[in-house]
Amino acid sequence: MSKRIDVADLNVYYGKFRAVEDVTMTIEPRSVTAFIGPSGCGKSTFLRTLNRMHEVIPGAYVEGTVTMDGENLYGPGVDPVRVRRQIGMVFQRPNPFPTMSIKENVLAGVTLNNRRMSASDKEELVERSLRGANLWEEVKNRLGLPGSGLSGGQQQRLCIARAIAMAPDVLLMDEPCSALDPISTLAIEDLIGELKANYTVVIVTHNMQQAARVSDTTAFFNIAGTGAPGKLIEMDHTEKIFHNPSQKATEDYITGRFG
Amino acid sequence: MTTVATTKTTLSSLTGGELPRWTPWAVLAAAQALGLVVLGTANLAGAIVSGVVLYLVTIAALSGVVEGRRKATDRLVTSLVVAAFVIATVPLVSVTWTALSLGLRRFDAVFFTHSMAGVVGEGGGALHAIIGTLLITLAATVISVPIGLMTSIYLVEYGRGPLARVITFFVDVMTGIPSIVAGLFAYALFSMMFGPGHRSGISGAVALSVLMIPVVVRSSEEMLRIVPNELREAAYALGVPKWLTIVKVVLPTCIAGIMTGVVLAIARVIGETAPLLLTAGYIANMNYNLFADRMTTLPLFVFTTYRNSGGTDVTDLDRAWAGSLVLILIVLALNLAARLIARYFAPKTGR
Numbered sequence: 001m002s003k004r005i006d007v008a009d010l011n012v013y014y015g016k017f018r019a020v021e022d023v024t025m026t027i028e029p030r031s032v033t034a035f036i037g038p039s040g041c042g043k044s045t046f047l048r049t050l051n052r053m054h055e056v057i058p059g060a061y062v063e064g065t066v067t068m069d070g071e072n073l074y075g076p077g078v079d080p081v082r083v084r085r086q087i088g089m090v091f092q093r094p095n096p097f098p099t100m101s102i103k104e105n106v107l108a109g110v111t112l113n114n115r116r117m118s119a120s121d122k123e124e125l126v127e128r129s130l131r132g133a134n135l136w137e138e139v140k141n142r143l144g145l146p147g148s149g150l151s152g153g154q155q156q157r158l159c160i161a162r163a164i165a166m167a168p169d170v171l172l173m174d175e176p177c178s179a180l181d182p183i184s185t186l187a188i189e190d191l192i193g194e195l196k197a198n199y200t201v202v203i204v205t206h207n208m209q210q211a212a213r214v215s216d217t218t219a220f221f222n223i224a225g226t227g228a229p230g231k232l233i234e235m236d237h238t239e240k241i242f243h244n245p246s247q248k249a250t251e252d253y254i255t256g257r258f259g
Numbered sequence: 260m261t262t263v264a265t266t267k268t269t270l271s272s273l274t275g276g277e278l279p280r281w282t283p284w285a286v287l288a289a290a291q292a293l294g295l296v297v298l299g300t301a302n303l304a305g306a307i308v309s310g311v312v313l314y315l316v317t318i319a320a321l322s323g324v325v326e327g328r329r330k331a332t333d334r335l336v337t338s339l340v341v342a343a344f345v346i347a348t349v350p351l352v353s354v355t356w357t358a359l360s361l362g363l364r365r366f367d368a369v370f371f372t373h374s375m376a377g378v379v380g381e382g383g384g385a386l387h388a389i390i391g392t393l394l395i396t397l398a399a400t401v402i403s404v405p406i407g408l409m410t411s412i413y414l415v416e417y418g419r420g421p422l423a424r425v426i427t428f429f430v431d432v433m434t435g436i437p438s439i440v441a442g443l444f445a446y447a448l449f450s451m452m453f454g455p456g457h458r459s460g461i462s463g464a465v466a467l468s469v470l471m472i473p474v475v476v477r478s479s480e481e482m483l484r485i486v487p488n489e490l491r492e493a494a495y496a497l498g499v500p501k502w503l504t505i506v507k508v509v510l511p512t513c514i515a516g517i518m519t520g521v522v523l524a525i526a527r528v529i530g531e532t533a534p535l536l537l538t539a540g541y542i543a544n545m546n547y548n549l550f551a552d553r554m555t556t557l558p559l560f561v562f563t564t565y566r567n568s569g570g571t572d573v574t575d576l577d578r579a580w581a582g583s584l585v586l587i588l589i590v591l592a593l594n595l596a597a598r599l600i601a602r603y604f605a606p607k608t609g610r
């Protein structure tokens with residue numbers, strides 16, 4: 001569990017358009033790394049290359065290497081499906097499967113992959129994952145009801161439960177709280193704090209306070225102008241980024257003097 | 260007209276003049292009565308039509324004077340829309356009424372338990388045609404649904420570039436194929452394989468599939484496209500391979516819509532006559548075998564019995580109407596089934 005990710009000279013393209021240019025960074029295990037930066041600077045794009053989710057978009061490809069504990073994710077013969085089983089992802093908008101109950105949603109990673117599991121193991125996995133996502137107490141009496149019947153914040157935590165039920169090494173979250181109210185956001189921030197004990201967590205956020213609250217390391221991305229590729233400006237301990245950034249652009253952005 | 264006068268006097272900046280609610284009905288009744296009086300009951304249709312025209316003119320003028328231009332236009336267009344709706348329902352009501360009143364004469368046990376084998380004069384039934392319709396349509400469905408569904412899955416989930424565009428184009432072309440051409444195609448195909456003049460239920464089913472496949476492709480394609488990409492991504496992010504994502508996430512999410520589309524496609528081809536005339540033919544006897552010999556379907560039964568009647572023989576005419584009624588009921592049942600399926604299989608929100 002919990003692995004270290006090294007990215008070297010990564011460029012991401014959508015067809016001819018280069019969306020992200022020359023990113024090199026190290027993401028530490030058992031910590032929370034936050035990506036911040038203006039809209040369109042390629043945070044989501046870059047995040048998706050960490051578990052090869054960009055490949056579902058036609059025309060998208062990368063140059064460079066991403067290694068997880070020394071294994072190159074883009075090496076020859078690497079199966080993206082296996083990569084995604086080890087690197088889970090939570091999306092901006094909660095997306096529980098509408099045809100499945102709460103319980104089935106948590107077990108989706110098992111059942112959709114046609115994996116066999118005894119009923120008692122399933123029960124245990126459901127409870128463990130839902131407890132892990134801070135949702136168990138709220139739904140334990142209605143596990144058989146549709147997942148889409150939950151509130152937005154509960155749905156997002158259900159999606160987190162679904163992701164951690166796969167026991168990934170790394171958990172990527174793309175603006176997981178942007179559709180949620182402050183209370184649900186707080187619940188998820190607490191959860192992220194707990195998750196870092198076992199996982200490598202990467203979170204994209206537009207909320208500076210959130211980045212400051214939950215992350216250990218912060219990476220600031222910026223873009224020179226429309227049509228230009230996004231770049232990693234600086235990456236450092238969150239404390240340092242927010243109090244004493246080494247780049248002018250970072251300081252301007254976090255103090256709201258951007259643009 | 261006292262109400263009108265009072266409303267006029269209380270005009271303020273916000274309240275306009277307003278006709279009493281019963282005005283349109285009163286005007287309509289008066290206009291119709293006038294039409295009947297002038298043209299008489301002999302020319303009933305003419306009287307009703309001129310009554311409607313008179314009504315349109317009167318209500319627009321009246322409203323224009325009392326309520327102003329905007330309301331007058333509103334009333335005129337409302338009346339026109341309602342009139343169009345009534346005109347559109349006239350054939351429907353008429354067909355339903357005729358099929359029911361004439362079809363019920365032979366809607367008896369004998370009709371549903373006998374074929375036309377050896378029947379001269381009274382009696383006989385359409386069991387062979389009902390069985391034929393069910394078998395041929397079932398075979399057409401069995402052929403069309405896998406092909407149509409897989410084509411749409413290809414187009415939505417995999418298709419990129421020229422091949423997908425070519426397929427889409429040909430599906431569009433196929434949608435417009437006249438049914439007789441589909442019949443000729445199946446006839447030619449089977450004649451090539453089994454010799455000229457070949458007749459069988461299965462060749463009819465093939466002809467119907469040619470008509471059905473594009474409908475199934477189109478409706479399933481639409482349904483597959485409605486499934487949000489987020490669900491596919493959610494599955495991919497769990498490490499689910501693409502084909503399992505399609506089978507276990509995408510299809511279950513839209514299965515209700517796909518099944519509804521299939522049922523409606525069946526309803527669309529079950530009444531086809533021309534292609535079956537060329538392929539399955541007509542026979543008076545029972546035939547349960549799709550792969551040998553002629554097979555009668557309900558539309559052909561109706562067509563043949565009507566032709567045999569020469570337009571006058573009441574025994575044959577009654578059979579034809581009863582056959583039509585059965586066909587209408589089957590289509591009705593299919594449409595009902597489509598609604599039930601849509602309701603039963605739709606994803607539940609549980610709120």
Ligand SMILES: Nc1ncnc2c1ncn2[C@@H]1O[C@H](COP(=O)(O)OP(=O)(O)OP(=O)(O)O)[C@@H](O)[C@H]1O
Binds near residue numbers: 014041042230
């Ligand atoms: N599917 C796509 N095809 C082509 N270009 C894309 C696609 N997705 C994103 N882009 C482009 O890539 C660039 C980076 O987009 P991305 O979504 O990664 O930004 P972001 O930093 O996540 O922004 P936000 O904060 O608004 O979510 C943008 O210029 C965007 O237009």
Ligand SMILES: [Mg+2]
Binds near residue numbers: 045
């Ligand atoms: Mg984004």
